[in-house]
Amino acid sequence: MNDPATDPATEAFVAHRNLLFTVAYEMLGSAADAEDVLQETWLRWVKVDLEQVGDRRAYLVRITTRQALNRLRTMQRRKEAYVGSWLPEPLLTAPDVAEDVELAESVSMAMMLVLETLSPTERAVFVLREAFDLGYDEIAAAVDKSPAAVRQIAHRARRHVEARRPRQAVPPSVIRAALESFQRALETGNPQDFLDVLAPEVVLVSDGGGIKQAAPRPVAGADKVTRFMVGGLRKNVRRITVAPTVVNGNPALLVHLDGEIDGVMAIHVEDARITGLYYVRNPEKLSHVDSETPLTLR
Template identity: 60%
Template structure:
């Protein structure tokens, strides 16, 4: 008996939905909705199940994204994507790892829903313009224009330099050590002058509600965080295709992802909202 195409491509479909939504919980809801639609389809009329399913998931994710974009306007503080525990294998696919990084997903949040879908389907999954047009309800010519604008928008904001796994590990471990010990000078030395820290507490736990800019202010904030708790434990984990940190502030978890360029930290992304920390125990299946 052959495996159902939806089951066979589930990892891909989840990845598409997650990249469009930045939320594993919403991505799972989209997959459930798409599965129900797939169950009612006459399979004999589907020539390419993979393409059909990607289109279905994209449409459902776009519907969800348009709804979420309104609710996220009322979110308390900064909204960051939901971090996912991933296996080290995800990092082997450099393009995939970059596309699901917290830094990139944060950039994608600055795109409109259709622009985001077009960018992800074209740049990450390399779908033909015709298929993207079907998935988004636009003409192929319009999709080409949207793709160009979205590419320019993302290029201007994405991390500019790819770093090796060894360099990422060295910076992450040095950062976590500085955080545990509260050494302000050590933090300053590993941060770029224009580093930005973004924290997401969702109004549920304490977190700065606006981005913090500059090595001095960021280092001081992290040093104060160390001083404000009785215990602070850190471990290195693979999050969204890159080495990152899992932190326990007096037993309360947080996930910290770092953007690194030329051996120094340019972005610190701290997720403390407990509703976004439910996927840190089992690796998510992300694939292209």
């Protein structure tokens, strides 16, 4: 019997586990489902004859992609029955994720929501090509399409994403300043403090999952978002505390109401003002905000 510490199958899986998790998470937007996909990948991987595998990393990514595609199609039915707006499950991430601009953008809340508008196959192809820089032949093997078909899908998905992806790269210092201003607004509850940092066209998406109160659909406009924050979030609350954190590789806020964790608020900033607010309150999506989740594109 092989020692698990030196077993080639185990070594390969452990070596690429963070990559496989990142692939699954970017495809699914759910850490819980990504973990399930990794378990399914492992069960299939241990049955593979490694003597027949030339590139173990590529083979593992292929298994993970196929399992994630199956899961993504099932999740689409779940989302159709989801109460209110659906947001990705936030992940507390290490500072090195924030330093990797490409990775931080690919897992940001804003980008993950754009990926939600793609079909399952388009999402898989886009993620594998744009985020992980896989070749068309590798992607074709993962999604059971011809390389020519994958090229067409990649082109279509790229065009779709470019039309919807958040614009304008903003220096980290500008994002931090906007976040600090928004934190002060949350703590004081002063409407003018919100209006000073929110862009006129700001959109708030809140996800309560039918468990916690949330806006049933996105709230658009600085005045309406301010009213939601002042009248909705702070209603019947004695004490609100807000702490900066890093979620999905980007600055965010961890919100506690009366000492209990209420949710995670991620932001998108353009021209020094907040244009996007993503507030995850569903307690079933907050299990990965108390310890860092390692992510990697390599």
